[in-house]
């Protein structure tokens with residue numbers, strides 16, 4: 001009988017070691033098959049440790065993503081708004097999956113995965129997606145108004161992520177324009193908004209969110225900027241992934257409905273409360289020059305305002321990247 005990686009992972013524990021022979025007996029496969037699958041789990045980034053001659057154990061307790069538990073965490077109104085909630089063991093990218101589905105989707109769709117083989121970040125970067133510890137989450141929603149009306153959307157998503165984290169007891173979190181979620185000056189979560197459809201007519205947004213809950217050292221070393229996970233931020237008391245996923249859905253569905261009706265103006269105050277760049281000395285990297293100034297909030301479209309002496313400039317996120325000086 002073939003052994004599935006999820007069944008093997010479920011048979012392991014963080015409390016005690018389980019021997020290869022015991023795993024083979026429980027899963028009704030050979031010890032060689034167990035060994036081979038353990039190696040594959042490790043390659044995917046699962047925290048499987050060898051326990052000095054006693055078999056294998058997990059570096060931390062794993063809570064598998066579970067669509068039923070996520071649905072249980074939704075209020076009735078949000079549950080009704082959700083056309084599809086899919087949880088994958090392994091996928092190329094949850095956002096790529098929803099982009100594939102965008103032309104036929106009838107309502108709001110959410111896709112999660114335990115690991116991604118081609119996780120994507122902003123500006124063509126790779127998003128590290130080790131198995132079993134983090135959240136890889138995407139949501140698809142249609143908008144009647146057209147892409148022209150969606151400026152500020154990624155900032156709105158940032159405020160929803162901060163609110164969902166606060167719902168789970170994670171408070172010391174802010175936003176670095178346009179939408180990096182930072183804690184202790186390091187990146188805790190990333191947001192990638194991809195739009196499709198008509199500029200003036202109906203369009204759709206695929207909102208991809210990656211949240212570091214447990215970032216193994218090997219994955220952390222491959223990230224080209226300082227990163228942090230909830231395990232270190234919350235001193236080991238990591239929120240449930242299923243509860244956090246549910247809170248993300250609730251906060252996002254609500255925020256996107258309000259954004260569709262009222263635009264970015266309805267979020268200006270919420271964004272200002274999370275804005276980590278206001279009052280900071282900044283370097284703004286444009287195509288051909290670097291501008292220095294002081295962060296002065298965002299305008300009604302969500303563009304970054306930077307004060308240079310007595311004048312101000314408004315920067316769109318597509319044109320520049322920004323760093324605290």
Ligand code: BTN
Nearest residue numbers: 093119120121122190191208210
């Ligand atoms: C960033 O560069 O900060 C954005 C990162 C977005 C990562 C998430 S993980 C879930 C979804 N699927 C992807 O391939 N990317 C987004």
